[in-house]
Amino acid sequence: MKKLRKYWEEISTHLTKIVGQNLINFQAKGANLKEINKLATQVGCELPEDFKDFLTLFNEYQSVVFFEYKALSISEIYDNWRLLTSLKSEGEFEHLTPWYIKEKAPVKFTWWDEKWIPFAEDDNGNLICLDLAPNKKGEKGQVFYWETVGGPGMPEAKSFIDFVKGYKKALEKGKFNYDKDLGNFVTSSNLVEA
Numbered sequence: 001m002k003k004l005r006k007y008w009e010e011i012s013t014h015l016t017k018i019v020g021q022n023l024i025n026f027q028a029k030g031a032n033l034k035e036i037n038k039l040a041t042q043v044g045c046e047l048p049e050d051f052k053d054f055l056t057l058f059n060e061y062q063s064v065v066f067f068e069y070k071a072l073s074i075s076e077i078y079d080n081w082r083l084l085t086s087l088k089s090e091g092e093f094e095h096l097t098p099w100y101i102k103e104k105a106p107v108k109f110t111w112w113d114e115k116w117i118p119f120a121e122d123d124n125g126n127l128i129c130l131d132l133a134p135n136k137k138g139e140k141g142q143v144f145y146w147e148t149v150g151g152p153g154m155p156e157a158k159s160f161i162d163f164v165k166g167y168k169k170a171l172e173k174g175k176f177n178y179d180k181d182l183g184n185f186v187t188s189s190n191l192v193e194a
Contacts, residue, residue, distance in 0.1 A: 005057060018176070030059050039074050100154065106137045111152075116129040116152070126145065128145055134155075
């Protein structure tokens with residue numbers, strides 16, 4: 001957990017330089033073991049240790065940002081998961097085909113799976129998810145983006161901690177800037193100077 005906190009402290013430093021304000025709330029209330037176990041029971045699967053460590057540090061909405069995505073609290077994780085899982089069981093996604101992956105991709109070729117755990121959301125309802133039931137080529141605990149209009153994408157990292165490390169490295173290398181007019185992060189190559 002010390003390593004994870006150190007990564008977030010470094011991320012906070014980079015975000016403060018880029019945006020001009022601190023976007024990581026280290027005063028946020030973390031989840032306790034009982035809350036984490038309740039979430040695992042509700043979603044029906046064991047959560048990865050690195051993700052549980054994250055939840056013990058941050059369990060308030062918007063206490064952490066992943067670029068334009070805001071971290072969800074445990075109750076929001078469950079609410080998003082429950083909504084999408086209910087829609088799937090009601091047949092709402094039967095006619096939808098994922099846009100960004102193929103059938104043999106590391107992520108299952110389906111619009112939604114009940115073993116996908118959303119942990120961050122942008123303003124359009126797009127999510128960043130943990131994949132706890134990957135395809136054969138995937139890794140349990142891999143992280144991918146899920147979009148409301150395109151479904152799941154390819155894995156961005158093999159684990160939650162790898163996703164956080166990748167986020168830190170992208171900030172260190174200056175791959176993203178903050179567009180004050182848009183109020184959002186953009187890739188450095190897409191930043192338009194006025």
